[in-house]
Amino acid sequence: MKFKLKIWRQDSAKSKGGMKRYEIDQVSENTSFLEMLDILNEQLVNSGEEPVAFDSDCREGICGTCSLTINGEAHGPSHPAAACQLYMRQFKDGETITVEPFRVRSFPIVKDLVIDRSALDRIVQAGGFVSARTGSAPEANSTPIPKHNADLAMEAAACIGCGACAAACPNASAMLFTSAKISHLAFLPQGQAERSRRVLGMVRQMDVEGFGNCTNTYECEAVCPAEISASFIAKMNREYAVASLRERMGE
Amino acid sequence: MIGSLESRIPDGPLAEKWRKHQNNSRLVAPNNRRRFEIIIVGTGLAGGSAAATLGEQGYNVKSFCYQDSARRAHSIAAQGGINAAKNYPNDGDSVYRLFYDTIKGGDFRSREANVYRLAEVSNLIIDQCVAQGVPFAREYGGLLANRSFGGAQVSRTFYARGQTGQQLLLGAYQALSRQVAAGTVKMFPQTEMLDLVLVDGHAKGIITRNLITGEIVRHAADAVVLATGGYGNVFYLSTNARGCNVTATYRAYKKGALFANPCYTQIHPTCIPVSGQHQSKLTLMSESLRNDGRVWVPKKKNDHRAPNEIPEGERDYYLERKYPSFGNLAPRDISSRSAKEVCDEGRGVGETGRGVYLDFKEAIARLGENTIRERYGNLFDIYGKITGDNAYEKPMRIYPAVHYTMGGLWVDYNLMSNIPGLHVLGEANFSDHGANRLGASALMQGLADGYFVLPYTLPNYLAGQIGKRPAPDHPEFLRAESEVRGRIQHLLDLDGARSVDSFHRELGLLLWDKCGMARNAAGLQEAIERIPQLREEFWSPNGGVSVLGKGETFNQSLERAGRVADFLEFGELMCRDALARDESCGGHFREEHQTAEGEALRDDDNFADVFAWEYQGNGKPNEPILHQEPLHFESVQLATRSYK
Numbered sequence: 001m002k003f004k005l006k007i008w009r010q011d012s013a014k015s016k017g018g019m020k021r022y023e024i025d026q027v028s029e030n031t032s033f034l035e036m037l038d039i040l041n042e043q044l045v046n047s048g049e050e051p052v053a054f055d056s057d058c059r060e061g062i063c064g065t066c067s068l069t070i071n072g073e074a075h076g077p078s079h080p081a082a083a084c085q086l087y088m089r090q091f092k093d094g095e096t097i098t099v100e101p102f103r104v105r106s107f108p109i110v111k112d113l114v115i116d117r118s119a120l121d122r123i124v125q126a127g128g129f130v131s132a133r134t135g136s137a138p139e140a141n142s143t144p145i146p147k148h149n150a151d152l153a154m155e156a157a158a159c160i161g162c163g164a165c166a167a168a169c170p171n172a173s174a175m176l177f178t179s180a181k182i183s184h185l186a187f188l189p190q191g192q193a194e195r196s197r198r199v200l201g202m203v204r205q206m207d208v209e210g211f212g213n214c215t216n217t218y219e220c221e222a223v224c225p226a227e228i229s230a231s232f233i234a235k236m237n238r239e240y241a242v243a244s245l246r247e248r249m250g251e
Numbered sequence: 252m253i254g255s256l257e258s259r260i261p262d263g264p265l266a267e268k269w270r271k272h273q274n275n276s277r278l279v280a281p282n283n284r285r286r287f288e289i290i291i292v293g294t295g296l297a298g299g300s301a302a303a304t305l306g307e308q309g310y311n312v313k314s315f316c317y318q319d320s321a322r323r324a325h326s327i328a329a330q331g332g333i334n335a336a337k338n339y340p341n342d343g344d345s346v347y348r349l350f351y352d353t354i355k356g357g358d359f360r361s362r363e364a365n366v367y368r369l370a371e372v373s374n375l376i377i378d379q380c381v382a383q384g385v386p387f388a389r390e391y392g393g394l395l396a397n398r399s400f401g402g403a404q405v406s407r408t409f410y411a412r413g414q415t416g417q418q419l420l421l422g423a424y425q426a427l428s429r430q431v432a433a434g435t436v437k438m439f440p441q442t443e444m445l446d447l448v449l450v451d452g453h454a455k456g457i458i459t460r461n462l463i464t465g466e467i468v469r470h471a472a473d474a475v476v477l478a479t480g481g482y483g484n485v486f487y488l489s490t491n492a493r494g495c496n497v498t499a500t501y502r503a504y505k506k507g508a509l510f511a512n513p514c515y516t517q518i519h520p521t522c523i524p525v526s527g528q529h530q531s532k533l534t535l536m537s538e539s540l541r542n543d544g545r546v547w548v549p550k551k552k553n554d555h556r557a558p559n560e561i562p563e564g565e566r567d568y569y570l571e572r573k574y575p576s577f578g579n580l581a582p583r584d585i586s587s588r589s590a591k592e593v594c595d596e597g598r599g600v601g602e603t604g605r606g607v608y609l610d611f612k613e614a615i616a617r618l619g620e621n622t623i624r625e626r627y628g629n630l631f632d633i634y635g636k637i638t639g640d641n642a643y644e645k646p647m648r649i650y651p652a653v654h655y656t657m658g659g660l661w662v663d664y665n666l667m668s669n670i671p672g673l674h675v676l677g678e679a680n681f682s683d684h685g686a687n688r689l690g691a692s693a694l695m696q697g698l699a700d701g702y703f704v705l706p707y708t709l710p711n712y713l714a715g716q717i718g719k720r721p722a723p724d725h726p727e728f729l730r731a732e733s734e735v736r737g738r739i740q741h742l743l744d745l746d747g748a749r750s751v752d753s754f755h756r757e758l759g760l761l762l763w764d765k766c767g768m769a770r771n772a773a774g775l776q777e778a779i780e781r782i783p784q785l786r787e788e789f790w791s792p793n794g795g796v797s798v799l800g801k802g803e804t805f806n807q808s809l810e811r812a813g814r815v816a817d818f819l820e821f822g823e824l825m826c827r828d829a830l831a832r833d834e835s836c837g838g839h840f841r842e843e844h845q846t847a848e849g850e851a852l853r854d855d856d857n858f859a860d861v862f863a864w865e866y867q868g869n870g871k872p873n874e875p876i877l878h879q880e881p882l883h884f885e886s887v888q889l890a891t892r893s894y895k
């Protein structure tokens with residue numbers, strides 16, 4: 001297969017970037033999208049041009065490192081999947097493909113297609129955990145958890161932390177990411193003790209990081225490679241309302 | 252040169268060693284802990300859990316990883332599960348049985364005492380993870396569910412869908428995040444360790460490169476912990492993440508740490524077969540699939556019929572035939588070799604003939620498609636995305652691929668290497684899996700090391716080190732820094748013609764061929780001659796590797812070039828180890844040593860020991876010195892492994 005590529009090139013955080021055109025030929029349909037970029041890079045190196053910087057690690061959709069917007073969609077046209085799970089057979093021969101980094105104010109560009117998502121780490125640091133000191137845990141089966149709740153918790157916990165939700169959102173909101181963690185822990189008995197502190201801390205950090213608000217466009221859910229449901233956002237909003245009421249009442 | 256290897260295994264009965272050792276180890280009082288700086292490289296299950304726990308105990312921890320977030324360490328990709336001896340299913344499991352299965356699975360090439368400790372703390376891990384909110388699978392009554400994995404006849408594997416590693420790692424990452432917020436752990440993401448610094452023979456710091464800015468920094472500490480994962484990517488194609496590498500441990504090796512059993516690599520039987528030349532990685536299909544999937548190939552050679560056109564009577568369910576009591580759940584090394592055998596006979600399936608079927612038809616008929624979807628849905632989805640095939644309708648095609656490395660830096664019972672102060676955890680050390688690791692036991696080992704072993708053994712070292720932390724401008728730091736800078740500059744100065752990947756691919760193919768699923772003396776010797784030539788080509792001032800861009804910026808070619816340069820030396824060490832180990836055991840199959848039925852033939856009289864290699868400085872990577880640590884078996888009888 002043959003493709004025309006338009007790829008965002010930007011030297012560093014401070015420099016100005018722009019789209020650059022490339023062509024690539026003789027790509028097998030079983031090549032993954034990132035392998036196609038590997039092939040392009042190999043060609044660039046052989047012709048003395050610096051390869052396109054892009055991030056990836058596990059290349060099987062779980063580490064959340066990929067951060068590509070392909071043809072205007074976070075992670076590309078095939079959902080649910082991370083960019084590393086795209087195969088060239090999903091594109092048309094001869095097609096022009098545009099590749100950009102996730103565009104989110106709170107994710108500054110490092111180089112070309114690589115971005116800085118440390119804002120997401122800081123949201124978790126603001127309360128996305130259970131304070132369980134190593135060694136002080138009770139016997140695991142001493143607290144039965146209804147399968148239904150455990151399953152719901154798992155659905156929320158499946159988030160891979162890629163940030164595609166924020167990239168797809170017209171307001172650059174990170175609510176799907178944040179609500180997934182809040183919901184995961186709120187569904188479990190272990191998460192109860194810190195439930196209020198958690199939601200207050202994480203939501204406030206989200207604002208500090210400059211992420212926008214949710215206006216129910218559901219774009220986040222549509223691109224999420226882990227199929228996290230936007231209903232968790234509603235759950236987070238309820239949790240937040242209750243927690244802030246309690247806070248105001250001095251509880 | 253190093254004297255004899257002191258494993259520091261406490262004496263006394265097996266079941267009492269760890270308790271006794273804990274009671275006899277020195278402690279650091281809470282008010283003294285904040286006087287210590289601990290460097291932990293790696294944020295996977297091993298490093299992440301260690302950093303969180305030590306931070307919580309009041310030490311100052313610096314935590315490093317090359318990814319942009321601690322949560323992306325390669326542990327995130329583990330699918331199938333984690334073992335523990337809880338015996339919840341009441342099927343006869345116990346600490347002893349988990350210990351015995353692990354020793355036997357490792358083909359009697361691991362330390363009894365370490366493995367027993369691992370089995371002992373396994374139960375604490377499950378308690379800890381549940382307390383953190385890890386959403387393990389549960390039964391309708393609300394209690395934890397279990398499944399089986401290879402090499403065991405009990406159900407002792409805990410899991411969170413097909414994403415167990417992700418959930419365990421997020422548990423550790425969240426605990427780590429809590430410490431970051433508390434100020435006890437300082438995170439250094441996108442920071443690569445490029446050298447270890449020794450002061451007066453003790454590990455007292457590291458040199459790092461900030462991958463975004465290219466800044467080189469000296470970090471001094473009271474102790475250094477490496478939890479940098481495995482080196483499977485030396486083969487280029489493996490199930491490991493793209494960034495996995497040997498650099499941290501290999502740099503430590505060059506500073507005097509012994510590298511143990513480098514040739515022990517695990518080839519996992521169930522991966523999606525290689526499809527094309529530009530493939531960048533191989534994808535694992537979790538071993539848990541073998542609970543319900545049946546492995547087969549056609550009985551006839553070169554049978555190109557579609558799988559559903561081949562009648563039952565013309566199929567060879569070769570694992571069930573050869574190993575009736577374990578069947579499809581035979582250990583990994585055995586299952587992989589059997590797959591290679593049937594493909595070598597010309598009975599392999601798929602375009603390349605390097606594949607076997609993993610068939611769910613019977614399980615779907617027995618349990619319904621929904622149950623299968625619930626158990627393995629995400630794996631079937633992954634398979635579908637990569638191959639374009641629907642495994643609910645036709646059998647998966649699978650083939651073995653490099654997956655895990657049992658070898659690693661040599662450590663004693665305290666998980667300390669022969670360099671005082673240098674501790675090594677998780678896949679990066681050699682300690683618990685012998686010549687073959689059983690499924691679901693790497694996650695167990697990583698978390699055991701980080702949550703429950705190092706926090707007890709590190710103080711034993713630190714107690715004697717109060718006030719001994721050097722300043723980061725100590726001459727040894729300056730020297731190491733200038734070496735690192737020199738090496739980077741050297742790579743950038745090469746006016747090469749070939750991409751880093753092309754060298755890596757060539758090395759990988761060579762190793763897969765000569766030091767993969769089957770090895771022999773002639774092939775290994777050939778590789779030992781070829782690798783230095785490839786290395787020379789790589790470093791050749793013209794026509795060698797091409798590293799464009801600058802050192803002071805984000806430069807992925809430079810990162811990879813440094814890692815591949817280390818693989819190009821390390822690969823040779825692997826082959827030397829494989830050549831020196833003139834027996835077959837576990838994943839190390841020397842064609843010269845097999846039974847009449849083609850099973851691995853151990854030589855306990857001559858090789859029941861750990862091989863630990865010492866680097867011989869001065870740019871002579873070709874002449875490492877071999878040290879041997881005899882393995883003493885007090886509680887188990889050395890037996891021929893039988894899964895029949």
Ligand SMILES: Cc1cc2nc3c(=O)[nH]c(=O)nc-3n(C[C@H](O)[C@H](O)[C@H](O)COP(=O)(O)OP(=O)(O)OC[C@H]3O[C@@H](n4cnc5c(N)ncnc54)[C@H](O)[C@@H]3O)c2cc1C
Pocket residue numbers: 292293294295296297298315316317318321323324325326327328329330331332333415416442443444445478479480481490491492495496498499535537654655676677678679690691692693694695697
């Ligand atoms: C696809 C797959 C599935 C698996 N499934 C299972 C399973 O179901 N059950 C099971 O028990 N095991 C499984 N394993 C094995 C298991 O996942 C690993 O052995 C284990 O997670 C390794 O953990 P670790 O903490 O030692 O290292 P890793 O998780 O690999 O972490 C290494 C860390 O070191 C850092 N690092 C490395 N080098 C440097 C450097 N030079 N400078 C700075 N940082 C560095 C990395 O950034 C990373 O943070 C699987 C493995 C794979 C590949």
